[in-house]
Amino acid sequence: MILRLLLVILSWISLIFIRRSDILRFSPAAILVSFILTVVSFINPVLKLWKVKGNKKAQVLADLSFIIGPFFAATIWVFKLSFHSFPLFLFLNGAVNYFFAYPMTAFFQKQGLYKLLHLNKHALYGVSILYAIIIYLYQHGVEHLCQRLQDIRPKRFSSVSNDVLSEKFTKG
Numbered sequence: 001m002i003l004r005l006l007l008v009i010l011s012w013i014s015l016i017f018i019r020r021s022d023i024l025r026f027s028p029a030a031i032l033v034s035f036i037l038t039v040v041s042f043i044n045p046v047l048k049l050w051k052v053k054g055n056k057k058a059q060v061l062a063d064l065s066f067i068i069g070p071f072f073a074a075t076i077w078v079f080k081l082s083f084h085s086f087p088l089f090l091f092l093n094g095a096v097n098y099f100f101a102y103p104m105t106a107f108f109q110k111q112g113l114y115k116l117l118h119l120n121k122h123a124l125y126g127v128s129i130l131y132a133i134i135i136y137l138y139q140h141g142v143e144h145l146c147q148r149l150q151d152i153r154p155k156r157f158s159s160v161s162n163d164v165l166s167e168k169f170t171k172g
Helices: 002-017 020-047 056-082 086-111 121-152 159-171
Strands: none
Touching: 002 056, 020 056, 020 121, 056 086, 056 121, 086 121
8 A cells, every 4th residue: 555655646746847837738648548547447357457456446546556646647757758759759658668567567566566467568568558659649639739729819910910010119
């Protein structure tokens, strides 16, 4: 329980080093991946991808500690550091997902946080890369939509009226 709580707290504390505007900018992707992981967590009892010791409440708390903790924060960090370049994004996301799928999963399994069942480390890594591509495309679409909405926002003055007004003020 303490390790799960630390995962969430330390993940969120790390976000104090990112500007609030960047956190808000990349939150759509972090929320989408959180939603996807929540859906997978809900169907996990049927698929038996991983197992957490304890009852259903323990399962939900364990899943949420990862979803709202390191997965959410890592998504914001990776986007902040690499959104400008898809190859860099894939590389950085691949490195983070590799770290989680291999050494961290081994550590968490030894600590008894969870145990992979019908999902091995290689599949976990592959699915994580798939999620990364999905959320990158989603965030790119959100950025494009926001830019288009900004472009069609009504302007107070047209460029012509600004020129006419500036000429009147500079002549007088």
